[in-house]
Amino acid sequence: MRMAERRGPVLVFDGDCGFCASCVELAQRYVVPDVPAAPWQHGGFSEQTRDRAREEVLLLHSDGRRIWGGVDAVAVLMVNSPHRAWIPIGWLLRRGPMRALGAAAYRWVARNRHRMPGGTPACELASPQ
Helix, strand or coil, rough: CHHHHHHCCEEECCCCCCCHHHHHHHHHHHHHCCCCCCECCCCCCCHHHHHHHHCCCCCEECCCCCCCCCHHHHHHHHHHHHHHHHHHHHHHHHHHHHHHHHHHHHHHHHHHHHHCCCCHHCCCCCCCC
């Protein structure tokens, strides 16, 4: 999906990571079925967006001016889900202590995604220098 083709928000993920691709499939199946997803490697995204998407899933607003990353992207998807059960969970993830806890959990999963089901050595993030 090229940037010019976007009409709504798009979920941007690491297409080389099996764990990330599986998570996107689950989100599309159970959380927000109509959200389009594109791997950062093939979406015609800016260098800044690609660099950020190497580290965390992104949700790009359709106007291109707003980007949510990591746990915030997950929370926004949940709040906008047609499945009402996700809405309060997403709402909580956007607030105070739950946001901090969710962000810490997200960072841990992201650092260890190569160890998760479906993960491969290609999923491993580069070590911070």
